[in-house]
Amino acid sequence: MAVTIRLTRMGAKKKPFYRVVVADSRFPRDGRFIEVVGTYDPNLNPPAINLQQEKIITWIKRGARPTDTVRSLMRKVGLSLHQLATPKKESPSGGEEKPA
Numbered sequence: 001m002a003v004t005i006r007l008t009r010m011g012a013k014k015k016p017f018y019r020v021v022v023a024d025s026r027f028p029r030d031g032r033f034i035e036v037v038g039t040y041d042p043n044l045n046p047p048a049i050n051l052q053q054e055k056i057i058t059w060i061k062r063g064a065r066p067t068d069t070v071r072s073l074m075r076k077v078g079l080s081l082h083q084l085a086t087p088k089k090e091s092p093s094g095g096e097e098k099p100a
């Protein structure tokens with residue numbers, strides 16, 4: 001199951017409002033989802049972005065992948081995927097080659 005963090009469209013015609021949700025990538029855009037983790041209202045000036053950062057971090061650590069649009073919203077709020085990346089573990093030998 002490929003889990004993504006993406007937008008679902010809400011609101012009236014010509015007046016969009018989006019929920020940021022965690023959903024299986026096989027589900028339809030406005031279909032079933034796992035959890036709501038934020039909202040985005042582009043109609044306001046400036047646009048209102050409300051993200052629950054703790055939940056997003058939890059889902060990313062579980063393997064959820066944000067879409068490009070959600071990734072840009074995260075950057076605007078100050079949340080970067082580079083901050084969430086875990087440092088690579090070094091080999092136990094310290095990176096030195098063993099003599100043969």
